[in-house]
Amino acid sequence: MSTSDGITAAGGWAVITGATGGLGASFARALAGEGRNVLLVGRNETALDGLATELTDRFRVSARPLVADLAEPSAVSDLVKQLNELDIDLLINNAGFAQHGPYEALDPAGQHDQLQVCVVALADLAQGIAPQLVRRGRGGMINVASTAAFQPTPYLAAYAASKAFVLSFSQALHDELQGKGVTVTALCPGPVMTGFWDQVGSTDAAFGQRLTADRVVAQGLDGFRRGQAVVVPGWRNLITAQANRIIPRRLAVKIAGLAVRPRGRA
Numbered sequence: 001m002s003t004s005d006g007i008t009a010a011g012g013w014a015v016i017t018g019a020t021g022g023l024g025a026s027f028a029r030a031l032a033g034e035g036r037n038v039l040l041v042g043r044n045e046t047a048l049d050g051l052a053t054e055l056t057d058r059f060r061v062s063a064r065p066l067v068a069d070l071a072e073p074s075a076v077s078d079l080v081k082q083l084n085e086l087d088i089d090l091l092i093n094n095a096g097f098a099q100h101g102p103y104e105a106l107d108p109a110g111q112h113d114q115l116q117v118c119v120v121a122l123a124d125l126a127q128g129i130a131p132q133l134v135r136r137g138r139g140g141m142i143n144v145a146s147t148a149a150f151q152p153t154p155y156l157a158a159y160a161a162s163k164a165f166v167l168s169f170s171q172a173l174h175d176e177l178q179g180k181g182v183t184v185t186a187l188c189p190g191p192v193m194t195g196f197w198d199q200v201g202s203t204d205a206a207f208g209q210r211l212t213a214d215r216v217v218a219q220g221l222d223g224f225r226r227g228q229a230v231v232v233p234g235w236r237n238l239i240t241a242q243a244n245r246i247i248p249r250r251l252a253v254k255i256a257g258l259a260v261r262p263r264g265r266a
């Protein structure tokens with residue numbers, strides 16, 4: 001198939017939010033490496049342009065940068081409109097960030113934006129493209145959650161709750177859409193040493209088995225292709241996630257809080 005860019009392309013487009021670095025850039029490289037056209041979403045225009053040029057040169061696919069601040073509801077609805085002008089068969093709902101620390105000390109605007117990006121924008125984008133996925137009966141989405149989704153986590157209270165939303169939402173959509181040819185997968189990484197931790201400002205909150213972004217992405221794509229509802233990369237992270245489902249909730253919360261508390265606090 002030849003696109004308007006005059007570049008060979010296979011199938012529909014993959015949209016990746018948070019493509020400017022970390023897991024998102026790794027998803028973009030993996031998918032473009034398979035010959036997929038990619039739409040790269042983020043706020044950092046320079047980083048998106050650089051990645052788009054790299055992917056076009058290396059893999060001869062179409063790679064389009066799309067600047068959008070997903071904390072802005074109007075930017076999300078504009079993005080949904082643009083996505084519906086393309087044949088999208090894969091959404092990687094990946095953009096996100098965390099704020100770590102005592103809840104009363106966290107920046108309220110940052111907490112609000114965190115919920116907008118990790119919860120509201122993610123759900124709006126999922127709903128925005130679901131009709132075209134169902135109409136064609138193929139493709140799907142990977143929603144990036146976290147091992148923080150498996151238990152309430154003191155000092156990451158809103159972040160962990162937002163990832164619990166992503167996990168629950170994805171499992172429900174997986175069940176609804178699997179009979180319609182559409183796969184929904186929640187990808188739940190433990191700590192991955194990306195720009196995420198610069199943004200958090202401390203690795204005190206990094207608890208669990210550390211993996212590279214490329215490994216997490218490879219496991220996520222593999223699980224998606226197998227039709228898995230939930231993928232927890234790394235066997236130690238998987239055991240921790242399962243343990244948190246069976247031990248008393250109060251105990252899971254205590255352990256999580258002790259594991260990620262800012263150092264020096266009781």
Ligand SMILES: NC(=O)C1=CN([C@@H]2O[C@H](COP(=O)(O)OP(=O)(O)OC[C@H]3O[C@@H](n4cnc5c(N)ncnc54)[C@H](OP(=O)(O)O)[C@@H]3O)[C@@H](O)[C@H]2O)C=CC1
Pocket residue numbers: 017018019020021022023024041042043044068069070071094095096097098117144145146147188189190191192193194195196197199
């Ligand atoms: N790293 C880790 O240890 C873990 C990460 N995760 C999750 O993985 C996902 C990716 O994180 P990771 O790659 O590690 O971190 P990075 O900080 O490297 O990447 C985060 C991406 O999100 C984008 N983003 C943040 N805020 C906005 C916004 N308002 N609008 C649009 N894009 C935004 C950033 O782009 P830009 O700044 O250009 O807008 C960036 O591309 C997140 O959802 C995170 O919660 C889950 C578990 C562990």
Ligand SMILES: N[C@@H](C=O)C(=O)O
Pocket residue numbers: 145146147148189190191192205206207208
């Ligand atoms: N799961 C990571 C964050 O989302 C972490 O290990 O802290």
